[in-house]
Amino acid sequence: MEKKDIIQSFKDSLFTGLIALALFGPIVGLRTASKGEGLFITPQWGVVFLLVGLCILGRFLINLNSSRKTEITFFSKFTSKFSAITEDKAKHFAITAILFAVVFPFLPFTDRYFMDVAIMILTYIMLGWGLNIVVGLAGLLDLGYVAFYAVGAYSYALIATTFGWSFWICLPLAGLFAAFFGILLGFPVLRLRGDYLAIVTLGFGEIIRIILINWYEVTNGPDGITGIPRPSFFGLPFKRSPDEGETSFHLFFNLEYSTMHRIIFLYYLILVLALITNYFTLKIRKLPVGRAWEALREDEIACKSLGVNPTNTKLTAFAIGAMFGGFAGSFFATRQAFISPESFTFIESAIIVAIVVLGGMGSQTGVVLASIFLIGITEMFRDLEQYRMIAFGGAMVLIMVFKPKGILANRKPTILMHGDKK
């Protein structure tokens, strides 16, 4: 490496350090602590210097990496190789992943904790796939996707607790409600594009949450809804001692009672729901409406001149995306048995958008990888408590530095020539 380059990147790193100092100085350096009466500021410059030093070092390494292709390019080489493999063998990868997901609950190292994390990752994968219809295919940046997740969860909870209907009836109803809200959001934002659309959807997400908090008579406000019925295995509940006239799952199959049964069932439930979402998206992309979404993302004026009705196209994208959000919401409600507006804050929307964007807009496999990466990493560092958000941020920075277009950025065509199919 040339000396000039090194000096240049060194200067650049110092500048980064300066920015880091300006940020971390007040945020981390000046800690308020209450001693006796009132607040006092305790400085902690050691931590600040450590963080600034890390930033300088990190920036310097990134510079080295980008200015010369030397051994430090290892990471980006690795990732590009990885995405090349998954691009080529997408089908193999998908099948392997699905097989792994199917046997996962019976692997020897799988315990309750792993199952919970896996269910959570799958929920986000499903949400990511649902949002991918709106953001990845139709190109409408929706920052309030959590609203549909909330609508799905609340409609499921309200219908199930009020009428006592089973999961399999409430699920489609919740999906329909969410789709209806998708159309409701769709109408006012039809004329908006890009940043303006993002702002309105953001507002919509907040409106739904605030309604949930304040409409006390129906939603029970901040206290949330408790006692949401658990799903049953085709009519067989997962209970140790079933009510009179009922047979529970473990009795019917003559098994030892275990709470794991229900968790494994929930795991398969969300796996199937997620796969349905994926299958649906892959299929609809090949239909005229799916192609119209993609065309709309590319060029709205060209669409109009070709007779694509942008109103209907956008509304269907919003409605269908919202419907899958609603399904995921019902699953969330039945899994938790308790929901409150707390679960549907903006950060959830942000995470789902991050999964779609970091996965590579429109890439189905990318969503899976990004979910595992982002949710998995934040879960792994759960012991670090509040610092785990740093891990989340770090994961995002890593992806943006090494794969700025997302983990899998290429869109695969829906039509292939004979012989092109691998």
Next chain:
Amino acid sequence: MLKISNVETFYGKIQALRGVDLDVNDGEIVSLIGSNGAGKSTLLMTISGVNKAKRGNIVFNGKNIENQAPHKIVDMGICQVPEGRRIFSRLTVEENLRLGAHANEKGKYFENDIKEVYDLFPVLSDRKTQRGGTLSGGEQQMLAIGRALMSKPKVLLLDEPSLGIAPKLVNQIFVSIKNINKEKNVTIFLVEQNAKKALELADRAYVLVNGKVTIKGPGQELLKNKDIQAAYLEGGSKN
């Protein structure tokens, strides 16, 4: 077939069309020439319904269409090849063509249409799985025309098909336009800055200046018109 009378279109407060009168008869090739900013593209967008006319009438086969939605107008048989081609660059050639037939993408009928487009522009058939953005300018123009033909239009509106294209391909595209008109019996309304080519091709032509039609007549006659020669032909495009 298509009759435009006294059409005025505005962008906010700015008036782009100041009462345009123009008609296109069945089976004709009609050209509209004019300089930058004369309102040529605005007129096409107004016919397509993407921009709305504030005053005036547009009548197509006896029906007023000035207040119709763009997709309804395409359904009625008017399709536009927009300026700058506007190919869906991340979709493949065939996906682009299929989008053109958005309204009637079903059955054998459609497969036939797509074959006809490939017959007309064989190069597209070779590139059907390639992404639209990877085609050359001329190929993109062919794709844009083919895509519009997929909607089975009665009238094809072409906005500057020669823009940014190699001269050799321009000739080829103009030959194709003529073929589309003669063999497929599609009426052509062509907007061009390349006045010579446009007038040579046209049965009749109009000149648009500052949002108003100033001269009209048969294409050959306008080629000889002194004013037009001075303003649009001399020293200008030689190809």
